[in-house]
Amino acid sequence: MNKLAVIAFGGNALLRSGQKGTISEQEANVYDTCSKLVDLIRGGYDIVIAHGNGPQVGNVLLQHEAGEKVFGVPKLPIDIAVAETQGSIGYMIEQQMRNVLHKEDLERDIITIITQVLVDKNDPAFDNPTKPIGPYYTKEDAEKIALASGSKFHEDPQGRGWRKVVASPRPVRINNRKSIEALARDGQIVVSVGGGGIPVHYVEKQKLEGVDAVIDKDLASSMLAAQIRADEFYILTDVSKVYINFNTPHQKALDRVTVKEMKEYLADGQFTEGSMAPKVRAAIEFVENGGKRCIITQASELGKPEAGTRIVLS
DSSP states (O other): OOEEEEEEEOGGGTOOTTOOOOHHHHHHHHHHHHHTTHHHHHTTEEEEEEEOOHHHHHHHHHHHHHHHHHHOOOOOOHHHHHHHHHHHHHHHHHHHHHHHHHHHTOOOOEEEOOOEEEEOTTOGGGGSOOEEEEEEEOHHHHHHHHHHHOOEEEEOTTSSOEEEEEOOOOEEEETTHHHHHHHHHTTOEEEOSGGGOEEEEEEETTEEEEOSOOOOHHHHHHHHHHHTTOSEEEEEOSSSSOEESTTSTTOEEOOEEEHHHHHHHHHTTOSOTTTTHHHHHHHHHHHHTTOSEEEEEOGGGTTOTTOSEEEEOO
């Protein structure tokens, strides 16, 4: 039986720094990332692809707000915007993955599953919005929008501006996980939990309803990987390895690291919350819940025997 891997596409798989976000730009980025999966497929892996949607979902919400202001079209809530971007980004990944497979003379079905993810309606995250979405603003523009709409903004830790923040509750359960696993183990490429999944909760027994929030993509992907019994979980980012003492004279790349060591690095504050810390937590959760290993790396390293930082139980 083939190994099963979940691969979480990072933001630069879709939209890169300095780009406007045109369809041609995003398609080229997706094609480039998908082409890096060929070595895994040829190496006997079945794969599930997850992806982020931070810039895209923010842009969709801006479109909704503009439509309401200019044309009187009622704007839709965040869960609907997440669903929209799951469909549009899934379409791009399906199409560009198909183009890659044609070029490589490989045959797979590629299937996007619009995925709902259960969250707890009492999650404390709803009282403390922290998840950035959408474009970067100047401080002055962010204050104007906040005053007009009641939205909350936080300054980007890397100094790129101010972004709108929304609640980011923890995932509790991935819906349709059995079907996702069955399709993947049958050899099909499945795109799932896009943007962390559509956040839903039970407003009463046996009645689901969407909620205004965005789930962390890496945590949801980690949970999916564990729940479908994946062998490996790949988190793609813009660096080849995880570093400690980052951007200092004592910077050190991490190769093979145990969960215990990673927890110690987290406790020491080695990883920033707006960047690597959520990825490290997702890696730890996957391994602690039965996964063999998690690899954090950039797409160009996929398929190499010693690629990235490899987190294992012991």
